[in-house]
Amino acid sequence: MASGRPSIRDIAQLAGVSVATVSRVINDNGRFSEETRKRVLKVIDESGYVANMAARSLRSSKSGNIGMIVPDISNDFFSSVALHVERELAGQGYSVFVCNSGNDAEREKNYFRTLTSKLVDGIICISGLNSLNADLLTSRIPVVCVDRYPDSARFVPRVSSDDVKASRMATEHLIDRGCRHILFMSSFTVDYGRRDREAGYREAHAAHGRAPKESDLIYITGAKPSMVEAEELITRYLDEHGCDFDGIFASSDHAAVGCLNALRTAGIDVPGQVRLVGYDDSVYSRLTSPQITSVQRHTDQLAARGCEALLTLLSGEVPPLETFVPTELVERESSR
Amino acid sequence: MASGRPSIRDIAQLAGVSVATVSRVINDNGRFSEETRKRVLKVIDESGYVANMAARSLRSSKSGNIGMIVPDISNDFFSSVALHVERELAGQGYSVFVCNSGNDAEREKNYFRTLTSKLVDGIICISGLNSLNADLLTSRIPVVCVDRYPDSARFVPRVSSDDVKASRMATEHLIDRGCRHILFMSSFTVDYGRRDREAGYREAHAAHGRAPKESDLIYITGAKPSMVEAEELITRYLDEHGCDFDGIFASSDHAAVGCLNALRTAGIDVPGQVRLVGYDDSVYSRLTSPQITSVQRHTDQLAARGCEALLTLLSGEVPPLETFVPTELVERESSR
DNA sequence: ATGAAAGCGCTAACAA
DNA sequence: TTGTTAGCGCTTTCAT
Numbered sequence: 001m002a003s004g005r006p007s008i009r010d011i012a013q014l015a016g017v018s019v020a021t022v023s024r025v026i027n028d029n030g031r032f033s034e035e036t037r038k039r040v041l042k043v044i045d046e047s048g049y050v051a052n053m054a055a056r057s058l059r060s061s062k063s064g065n066i067g068m069i070v071p072d073i074s075n076d077f078f079s080s081v082a083l084h085v086e087r088e089l090a091g092q093g094y095s096v097f098v099c100n101s102g103n104d105a106e107r108e109k110n111y112f113r114t115l116t117s118k119l120v121d122g123i124i125c126i127s128g129l130n131s132l133n134a135d136l137l138t139s140r141i142p143v144v145c146v147d148r149y150p151d152s153a154r155f156v157p158r159v160s161s162d163d164v165k166a167s168r169m170a171t172e173h174l175i176d177r178g179c180r181h182i183l184f185m186s187s188f189t190v191d192y193g194r195r196d197r198e199a200g201y202r203e204a205h206a207a208h209g210r211a212p213k214e215s216d217l218i219y220i221t222g223a224k225p226s227m228v229e230a231e232e233l234i235t236r237y238l239d240e241h242g243c244d245f246d247g248i249f250a251s252s253d254h255a256a257v258g259c260l261n262a263l264r265t266a267g268i269d270v271p272g273q274v275r276l277v278g279y280d281d282s283v284y285s286r287l288t289s290p291q292i293t294s295v296q297r298h299t300d301q302l303a304a305r306g307c308e309a310l311l312t313l314l315s316g317e318v319p320p321l322e323t324f325v326p327t328e329l330v331e332r333e334s335s336r
Numbered sequence: 337m338a339s340g341r342p343s344i345r346d347i348a349q350l351a352g353v354s355v356a357t358v359s360r361v362i363n364d365n366g367r368f369s370e371e372t373r374k375r376v377l378k379v380i381d382e383s384g385y386v387a388n389m390a391a392r393s394l395r396s397s398k399s400g401n402i403g404m405i406v407p408d409i410s411n412d413f414f415s416s417v418a419l420h421v422e423r424e425l426a427g428q429g430y431s432v433f434v435c436n437s438g439n440d441a442e443r444e445k446n447y448f449r450t451l452t453s454k455l456v457d458g459i460i461c462i463s464g465l466n467s468l469n470a471d472l473l474t475s476r477i478p479v480v481c482v483d484r485y486p487d488s489a490r491f492v493p494r495v496s497s498d499d500v501k502a503s504r505m506a507t508e509h510l511i512d513r514g515c516r517h518i519l520f521m522s523s524f525t526v527d528y529g530r531r532d533r534e535a536g537y538r539e540a541h542a543a544h545g546r547a548p549k550e551s552d553l554i555y556i557t558g559a560k561p562s563m564v565e566a567e568e569l570i571t572r573y574l575d576e577h578g579c580d581f582d583g584i585f586a587s588s589d590h591a592a593v594g595c596l597n598a599l600r601t602a603g604i605d606v607p608g609q610v611r612l613v614g615y616d617d618s619v620y621s622r623l624t625s626p627q628i629t630s631v632q633r634h635t636d637q638l639a640a641r642g643c644e645a646l647l648t649l650l651s652g653e654v655p656p657l658e659t660f661v662p663t664e665l666v667e668r669e670s671s672r
Numbered sequence: 673a674t675g676a677a678a679g680c681g682c683t684a685a686c687a688a
Numbered sequence: 689t690t691g692t693t694a695g696c697g698c699t700t701t702c703a704t
Contacts (some may be wrong), residue, residue, distance in 0.1 A: 005452075007680090007681055008682060008683095009681075009682095017690075018691045023684085024690090029684090036690085051681085052453070052680085053453045053454045053455065053682095054393035054681075054682090055394050055681030055682040055683090056681080056682055056683075057390035058388070058391050058681080058696050059695085060684095061340070065454070072419060073409070074419035076412070079410045079418075082410070083436055095433045095435075095451075097401075098432055099426070100426075113386055116341075117387055117388070118389045118400075118401070119388065119390050140341075288624075288625075289624075343696090343697055344698060344699095353675085354674065354676075356699080357674060357675075359700085365699090366673090366700090367674085369673060390697075391696070392697080394680050394697080395679085396699070
């Protein structure tokens, strides 16, 4: 212990045993007498010894670290998933790296390199980028996709909401409430082309013998925050078509709030003239007035199932390729 | 490269040089011919070699990792700081561990152990726990406190808003608006006893020759989410005193929203009868109606200054002990 | 300009 | 039950 932290050798010396014995005690691995155990543990405690994970990793090729890639940790939904992922994983002795990809392929690629270099045992990835695919193939690290996943990565275990079903339910809720003309406000851009939510919206229409017009589907470009853009898009729609609709299904709460703002500005009553449903059941949906009906996706369960799948992978077993976490529609004022 | 990833030895072999030379090229450290450099880099590129950080850490006692301790990453304010911290640090080649302490001393202590074990080069800590002190002392890891810090850790570099000043400004804003009787709704519990925001509230009163009554200061216990508790506390106050006040300074937006809900339920108009100011300028303050006047604290700058201080520390220099990030009052409908 | 070799702290195989 | 030792991949003297 010349300087810095004590090493396993210092402990061995102080306890009058070999380093191997100390290692065995620490890892509760192999045989040793009760007396030895006590003595070693005592020395460890007194000296404030903490194992050097770099050395351990080097030896065992396991770091006890997990990488978590999210588009933006400051986003309500992702940070909530992150909280639960970290909780879950910390409970299993893992530490979690956060990586903000910003939906940028280049950065995502870099994170994969860095995480590989740091020997992470696994990666939990929230990404819809198809470019992710290449990274996944080259890295041999166990990866689980949560929430969204690239179309091209069909072989990666994934945990998500059943967005098609949830969106269909949300749309049917509006139909049940008497809506005759329902707009779809998409909130996704980039590669995330699966459009499950749009599919659900279409399914609901089909099931009721309806067919949405092209102009009923409104797409955000991603140039601005979706709340802002949704507001602009609805305002523009109103300019062009007038208020010829009586329902909006927005595929995110951000977008829903934008819609609400546009409607309020236009003097259109919600839910009186137009009923509105959002997605994610975030704080957003509870703070506005009227409060917004929204699809609760249970971030805690998404996280729990995601970690479960990853841990299964880490144990060498094979988790289900696809896991769905149930959703529920939380009815609030905006669709009364 | 028997199995798994290629090591520096494999690269050396393939390039027909020694491992030392490869190391020199990788780290651009020491002398080597241009031709050698090209050859090595070519092999590295073709083989997909990524350095093993465990080995590098073991040798150099540097991990390129930073720990970030926050009470709860799903909280709007913390996740926003975290986003910017990670951005900043990733730009400098560091990876960031997130650690959710939940304001729990025991968990915080464990995180310090784990992070020590994982050789993090530094820690950014958002914690008001006085127990933090002991951990700080035993770990020799450079630490910077952001936003809040324990009273006892006066020797740790810290970056925060000037909460006293900001709170004084917020309170004076209410006074300027004509408020005669202003309540203070605290939103802090646990060890975080500095009560800077309360101090600012008191200062403003003193500067105007006023003296708040004891019953004007309302404290949250932390038993429930502060939004809920604030609502209950204001409701109780109204039961006991009636609406004898015309202003509230809430030391967080969460609490402010709770206040707003209580007032709405009681049929009290904001800002007509009561003016309200919150703190943090979070999404909360923008979504409610009326929108809430709030103190913007610039999470990006808090993060930037925090990282700056930590990097200074890592370079062996001494950062200022205390750094203040400017705040500004964002005026909205609730205090018109 | 380059190579040989020691050693960072730890685990695990092998000995005793 | 315990000790000895090789070696994980890398950086860094010290030679050459």
